[in-house]
C-alpha cells in the first residue's frame with residue numbers, strides 16, 4: 329500500500345500514526361508539496377481534490393484521512409480500532425466527523441495561517457477552537473479515550489491537529505484532561521511522533 333504523504337501534514341500523520349499503532353505496513357511516498365506535485369498528474373488523477381493524503385492499495389484509491397483510517401481499520405486491523413456494531417461504529421464515526429469539521433476548521437486552520445501563511449480568517453479559527461476544545465476537555469474529564477473507553481481510530485483522527493494547536497497560537501494550558509489524553513496516546517505501543525508532536 330502506498331501513502332502519498334507530507335511529513336508536516338497532520339492529516340497525513342493521522343494515517344501514519346494509525347498504521348504504526350496497528351502495525352500496518354505502508355510504503356510512504358513523500359510528495360513535493362511546495363512544488364505542487366499534488367496538483368499535477370499523476371497525483372491529481374488519483375485525487376482531483378488536489379489534496380493529500382492519498383492511499384493506493386492495488387485498484388483501491390482513497391482520498392481523505394478519515395476515509396483512509398476507516399479503510400485501513402476495516403481491512404487490516406483488529407476490530408478494537410473500529411467496531412462493527414451499529415452503536416459502536418456510530419460512536420467512532422461522530423469523532424471522525426469532528427476531526428474533519430470542528431478540529432480541521434478550528435486549530436487545524438489556525439495552524440495553516442500561522443505556520444504556512446494561508447489566507448484564512450484567523451479570528452474565526454480561534455473562535456472555533458475556543459468552542460470545541462473545552463467540549464473535548466469536558467468529555468475527557470470522564471473518559472480516558474474519545475470513544476468506547478479504548479483507543480480507536482477516533483483518537484488517531486482527532487489527536488494530530490489538537491496536539492499541533494500551539495503552532496497556530498491556540499494554547500492548550502486550559503485543558504488539563506485533553507493534555508492528559510495526548511500524553512496517553514504518546515504512551516501507546518508503536519506510537520510515532522511528527523514534527524511538533
Ligand SMILES: N[C@@H](CCC(=O)N[C@@H](CS)C(=O)NCC(=O)O)C(=O)O
Nearest residue numbers: 337338339378379380381392393394
Ligand atoms: N479532508 C481531507 C483534507 C486534506 C487536506 O486538506 N490536505 C492538505 C494537506 S494537510 C492539502 O493537501 N491541501 C492542499 C493544498 O493546500 O494545496 C483529509 O482529511 O485528508
